Amino acid sequence: MSILEVCNLEKHFGDVEVLKNISFSLEKGEALSIIGSSGSGKTTLLRCLNFLETPNGGRILINGNPIFDAADHASRSDEEIRKKRLHFGLVFQSFNLFPQYTALDNVTLAVKLQNKGRPVSEINAEGMALLERMGLADRAGHYPHQLSGGQQQRVAIARALALSPDILCFDEPTSALDPELTGEVLKVIRALAEQETTMIIVTHEMSFARDVSDKVIFMDEGVIVEQGTPEDVFVNPSSERTRQFLSRYGE
Amino acid sequence: MFWTVTLSLFRGMGEALEIFCLTLLFSLPLGLVIAFGSMSRFKPLAKLVNLIIWVIRGTPLMLQLLIIFYGPGLWMENNIWAFSSGRMVACIVAFVINYACYFSVIYRGGIEGVSRGQREAGQVLGMTKSQIFFKVTLLQMVKRIVPPMSNEIITLVKDTSLARVIAITEIIKAGENFIKSDGIIWPLFYTAVYYLIMVGLLTILFNAIERKLSYFR
Ligand SMILES: Nc1ncnc2c1ncn2[C@@H]1O[C@H](COP(=O)(O)OP(=O)(O)OP(=O)(O)O)[C@@H](O)[C@H]1O
Ligand SMILES: [Mg+2]
Numbered sequence: 001m002s003i004l005e006v007c008n009l010e011k012h013f014g015d016v017e018v019l020k021n022i023s024f025s026l027e028k029g030e031a032l033s034i035i036g037s038s039g040s041g042k043t044t045l046l047r048c049l050n051f052l053e054t055p056n057g058g059r060i061l062i063n064g065n066p067i068f069d070a071a072d073h074a075s076r077s078d079e080e081i082r083k084k085r086l087h088f089g090l091v092f093q094s095f096n097l098f099p100q101y102t103a104l105d106n107v108t109l110a111v112k113l114q115n116k117g118r119p120v121s122e123i124n125a126e127g128m129a130l131l132e133r134m135g136l137a138d139r140a141g142h143y144p145h146q147l148s149g150g151q152q153q154r155v156a157i158a159r160a161l162a163l164s165p166d167i168l169c170f171d172e173p174t175s176a177l178d179p180e181l182t183g184e185v186l187k188v189i190r191a192l193a194e195q196e197t198t199m200i201i202v203t204h205e206m207s208f209a210r211d212v213s214d215k216v217i218f219m220d221e222g223v224i225v226e227q228g229t230p231e232d233v234f235v236n237p238s239s240e241r242t243r244q245f246l247s248r249y250g251e
Numbered sequence: 252m253f254w255t256v257t258l259s260l261f262r263g264m265g266e267a268l269e270i271f272c273l274t275l276l277f278s279l280p281l282g283l284v285i286a287f288g289s290m291s292r293f294k295p296l297a298k299l300v301n302l303i304i305w306v307i308r309g310t311p312l313m314l315q316l317l318i319i320f321y322g323p324g325l326w327m328e329n330n331i332w333a334f335s336s337g338r339m340v341a342c343i344v345a346f347v348i349n350y351a352c353y354f355s356v357i358y359r360g361g362i363e364g365v366s367r368g369q370r371e372a373g374q375v376l377g378m379t380k381s382q383i384f385f386k387v388t389l390l391q392m393v394k395r396i397v398p399p400m401s402n403e404i405i406t407l408v409k410d411t412s413l414a415r416v417i418a419i420t421e422i423i424k425a426g427e428n429f430i431k432s433d434g435i436i437w438p439l440f441y442t443a444v445y446y447l448i449m450v451g452l453l454t455i456l457f458n459a460i461e462r463k464l465s466y467f468r
Pocket of ligand 1: 013039
């Protein structure tokens with residue numbers, strides 16, 4: 001059974017339809033890349049999965065269990081949404097680290113709040129282990145403003161991983177970074193893919209998407225134009241729109 | 252002579268300090284209420300509150316003092332301030348309304364200045380609304396509002412001298428009385444010392460707070 005199934009998702013802002021009939025599924029351990037031009041609805045899709053936006057139609061299922069159903073208005077209490085969104089983690093384009101906490105505290109804050117009974121030392125040890133995986137063990141005590149963009153984004157990835165989400169979402173994780181810093185972040189994401197982390201990556205890094213993903217979705221104007229293996233989408237695209245988009249990226 | 256002046260100025264200083272402290276006591280929380288009102292999603296309320304803020308910030312505090320003190324007696328033919336400390340109460344009311352409006356604008360800037368991304372990061376991490384407020388946004392707001400608040404509070408120290416327009420003998424009035432009665436001006440310089448000390452202490456206090464919060468950006 002697919003770990004994630006999205007069925008006929010719809011989202012509009014006022015009269016503007018931003019997502020139209022979005023359907024796809026994702027298997028455990030897979031990495032899915034979403035590509036598409038600016039304004040095609042990629043961010044909105046991730047925000048819907050993370051309950052930052054409420055879709056106007058469709059369903060979202062985790063392991064076959066519906067966690068969102070637009071037809072069912074009953075299950076929308078803050079408390080339930082809070083639990084359901086923990087299936088997902090989200091790494092923002094602009095990091096959004098908490099400036100008043102150290103790297104380690106950024107990683108552990110939510111874990112501590114959710115597990116009031118657990119010994120703090122244990123949580124901190126886990127946080128340190130995560131920072132180590134990100135290559136940031138020596139930066140644990142630094143505040144975000146003392147870190148480079150690439151380091152901040154890696155802390156943000158550790159922070160998302162700390163809650164062990166079923167699916168980790170990235171929204172253009174390297175777009176806010178200087179070119180020389182994107183490499184270190186992509187390396188971390190690549191390592192996560194090798195460790196079979198289930199991920200959805202919105203990115204403009206085409207060669208990276210082609211390399212790391214098991215599945216690629218090309219979106220345009222709120223619809224999925226094409227989805228398949230990286231081969232399918234990058235080498236043998238079936239649609240003219242996909243070809244045009246890819247040629248602009250010099251693929 | 253020195254002791255007569257000192258005694259009289261101390262009485263004036265008491266009045267000034269009373270205005271200062273009570274104004275802060277009431278206008279700091281009231282300002283927060285007004286700030287929330289001005290950001291209300293119920294548009295008519297937000298409009299009304301913003302209109303009030305505009306009027307209060309757009310007119311001199313001296314005018315507001317006069318209207319609040321003399322208005323009720325003249326309009327309602329019933330001076331609601333006609334009790335022993337009525338003058339002082341009217342004065343505090345005017346100051347509190349005025350300063351609460353100024354503070355509300357500062358609070359609002361602090362609240363709106365914390366990016367939406369901060370709240371969303373908390374939400375995505377499964378934090379509750381109150382956890383997001385207390386653990387994520389509050390300290391960032393405080394950091395933002397400390398510098399403008401310190402300016403406003405230092406202005407309040409000096410604004411207390413306006414209370415004389417409704418015949419409250421605050422410290423400058425107390426000093427000025429000696430010009431007429433004894434033809435001496437040095438008590439006025441003496442009053443300056445009070446202001447300098449007050450402002451000096453507050454500056455030290457706020458600098459310390461700012462320094463305490465300077466570990467993050
Ligand atoms: N809160 C909102 N209110 C109104 N319109 C919105 C809102 N959020 C997004 N949109 C619109 O929805 C469309 C899709 O936006 P979205 O941010 O999802 O695109 P994107 O694919 O992530 O683009 P980019 O590559 O530039 O990040 C855009 O036309 C945008 O203007
Ligand atoms: Mg986007």
